[in-house]
Amino acid sequence: MSEPTDLSATEARRLIGTKRLSPVELLDSAVRRIEAVDHAINAIPARDFDRARDTAREAEAAVMRGDALGPLHGLTLGVKDMVGVRGLKTTFGSPAYRDNVATHDEGVVKALKGAGAIVVGKTNVPEWSAGANSRNPVYGTTGNPFDPTKSAAGSSGGSAAALATGMVALATGSDTGGSLRNPASFCGVVGFRPTPGLVASETRGMAWLQLSTLGPMGRTVADTALMFSAMTGRDNRDPLALVERVDPAALRSLPPIDLASLKVALTPDFGFAPVERMIAATLREKVARFGSVFRRLDEATPNCDGADESFETLRAIAFLGPHKRLVEASPHLVGENVTANVEEGLGYGAADIARGFELQTNLYRRWQSFFAEHDFLLTPSVAITPRDWHELYPKAIEGKPTRTYFHWLALAYAPTLAGHPAVSLPVGLDAAGMPFGLQIVGRRGADLETLAMAAALEALLAGDPVTARPSPDLSALAKAPNIADMDGFYP
Template sequence: MVESGEIVALGAKEQSRLTRSGELTAVDLLQAHLDQVSRRNGELNAVVAIDVELAHEQARRQDALAPEQRGVLHGLPTAVKDFGHVTGFPNTLGHRHFVGAVSDHDDLHVARMRAAGAVFYGKTNIPELAAGSHSVNRVYGVTRNPHDPSRSAGGSSGGAAAALAAGFTAIADGSDMGGSLRNPASFCGVVGVRPTPGVVPNADTPNVFDPLATAGPMARTVEDAALLLSVMNGETPDVPYAPELDRARLRELRDRDLSGVRVAYAPDLGGRVAVEPAVRAVLDDVARALEAAGAIVEHDCPDLDGSDSAFRTLRAASFAAGWGPLLAAEPENFNDFVTGNIREGERVSGADVMRAYAEVTRLTRSAARFFAGTDLVLAPAAQVLPFPVEWDWPREVAGTAMTDYLDWMRAAWLFTPLGIPALSLPGGYSGRLPVGAQLLAGPREDVKLLELAQAVETLLAVPAAAPEASRPAASLTS
């Protein structure tokens, strides 16, 4: 029998194998994770709105299923990002207006996880309205980094990333517009996948054609993230564009040889972003490891001209459309970041939006041409190390002043308008703090990206904690 402390360290596929085979009950698996939550969540505040009774009820139902009825996520305990609906749980969006609201339905990707056997025990913390990459709000407070609780866990899927790193769950859902899967994965040393838009259908959003925002999987390993993506993917009548992946291949990723793989190394995105030297040092090590494994690594970057303005325009317009009326009614319940985004969106014209969509179209076509001759792009997932938890956002990166709270995240969101899949996986450590490597592939090449990412993961063999955990992390400027 596997000991409780060892259970939570197992991967999702192994946990599910144990419960499907009957070697471990879903109730016992849940309790092992709840025990781990009890040990560390008081310090980290990664998971909120925990409902033990509702979770045990779900686990008992999973245990009652016949073996042939047990799905690929059978009995896996998890918590859902507090930006999505889960039946019976609060959905505050990290905003005071929504305190007390309890969901009466599941979002599509949540329903798919439930049908595959997942057991939900709570929600994962986010920034207010999932805006920004530091998970703090006035409903639940701040989420801390499991590698160093004095540091940020990132965001907006910061609670999910911290929960994975702390052993609260082996899989987690997240969402990504400007890096909300990739940045916290980098900060917490886990895997966060932004799929090609539509691969996880935008069925629960006001705009099913949104080229910027998408849900996606998180896990501690690439194979577990691929497993969860296989559950989240699939067509639905509600969304006219929802490309299907080879889900069987996602569940058993092929071994890939990195020899001959064409890698474009973009450590500063062609001079477009400032990057902390400590982050650059880890990425340089990753590039050298790829070269040693036989990959063809050259400094190059996809066309990103116009990406900045297109992203900012469409993001601001969506904020104004979604939250403008609530801001007018309850201005005191909005932080200054979100207020500024909404005000900016109110100044955007219809012509501005159409020009931004035209730019996204051009960038998407340009990216398709670029990846016809390139297999992977290697870039930073975050431009800085996890910063002190007291900060709201870094005002300076490598001596360069940041203009606003979006500026320091440009390494992630400049790629967003290209319509390509991207992920962050552990690249190494600076002191005790993780540094993520962002890998990107061509549009709809999600399976290829995950298979190559698994090969990179095997090559790097980054441990779950820094080998010299007591060594102080590199300093950050304020």
């Protein structure tokens, strides 16, 4: 089922720039793929093919005229259904916004379109991105491309599934407790959580609370970095947007990095996260195949004392601000995850909130001491192998109850609290035959170096079938039943 849409974004862009691939051909290929397999996984429920074709024809004409082309010129793009695209529904997965149509492009979409990307449609999410299972009452469930009966994770689950199946070249995501990294891991693609402030957002409800950030997703590290180069930049409407930015030219041609010079730490659990034994064993088995390449590889972790308490408090406050009024006004239109966060937030007092920030500050400073002695930190991206999507969240891991509906995401929210950049890199399959993601955490602000390290490791692992990026069986998906016909498709 090889098509132009299976090309990496960087290769497709090179061919477009040399007039060997038409943006129209690339879009038509993407549309054929969506129509062939999306019935099985429901990754792109809101589509914009007609307008995309008009844009692709304009992009083709620009190539033929010899116009200056943007870095993403002609590349197909999926936009997470938490971000507004003019003329397209933006539902947030919420029944309260089922018919909401965006009147303008949000800043990040404007930047990506300005770089030449062509929006194909909106990708599926959990309701208000609450939880890491992409199911909502508006568009239903997104299934995993490697097994549609299992979760694609979330909250950027539709983006990850669309990328894994070649429906789009690039896709947007956002990340609080791993919403870029978790679905990337489950679906065998790359998800990058940048240092907060590098990608501006004018719509983040709690703009001063440094937990959530927008970020890029791609099939390869180079694709992800290319997309990131068009996303970085200041916006005075975002108080945390940094004055400095990563050099876009460097992102488009990642600098080489000598793996043999690196001091790397390895931990299966940060010393506190619940992790399946099989996932911890998979981490060690994978790393045993390449760990000797580093200058030093130590099993070590920064001190994460207080991480659970801090994240639970600050996350609840982040939900309370934007969602309290909706829960009070229309409780019947709000799911249990969002309601639980708001109720939890209402239960905290000023002393609890102050303690949450104090714990985060102490954790951050301990992380800086740790990274003074290490260049990078490797962990599993997610604590479990993908499970049946009917399970809203794992209530237990290895027989031990989870603290909250997001406790199973602790491997992701530890770097979130510290504010460090982190990549989920696909590294073959786990013992259950599902994609395994390796989380690479870099120093705060070292986004370019973190992506360069991931690219170097990706190149090293590509030659080994045990560690190379896996691909779903597209022929099987084309023949698979319609996921919408499965019991429980709508939660």
